[in-house]
Ligand code: IDP
């Protein structure tokens with residue numbers, strides 16, 4: 797098994813309210829990715845600011861913080877080969893309206909500000925590890941083997 801990595805994924809408040817937690821988990825599980833951490837939680841103002849720090853100066857920042865703190869989220873860590881980039885492909889584009897059908901945002905969203913899921917940016921080196929550390933302590937992540945791992949990887 798090569799290139800195993802971990803990435804941070806979150807079902808946002810709209811996805812939780814719309815009952816899409818199971819759907820998102822199912823898709824990632826079926827793909828062969830391995831769940832190594834999960835936390836159903838509500839994000840507070842400070843964590844929202846840290847998580848979205850790169851967008852601090854954008855006009856949509858305040859609305860984004862209000863939205864992400866507006867209800868519970870399902871925060872998760874998923875592991876697998878090239879996991880960060882593969883999850884981003886499964887998510888679709890930032891704007892659901894531009895996302896291909898078959899992607900999570902393309903199947904379940906219509907509006908840029910309500911796009912169901914967050915995944916670490918694969919074009920921002922270290923974003924995955926940084927976001928995992930922001931949401932999880934080391935001891936909250938579980939090392940384990942899926943029974944099908946020998947069939948998932950050559
Ligand atoms: P990403 O979630 O696909 O990585 P980013 O550009 O990192 O997209 O933006 C973070 C989040 O901020 C988006 O998922 C979306 O919820 C929100 N967002 C981004 N751009 C806009 C915008 O122009 N208007 C409203 N919300 C936006």
Ligand code: MG
Pocket residue numbers: 916917
């Ligand atoms: Mg991003």
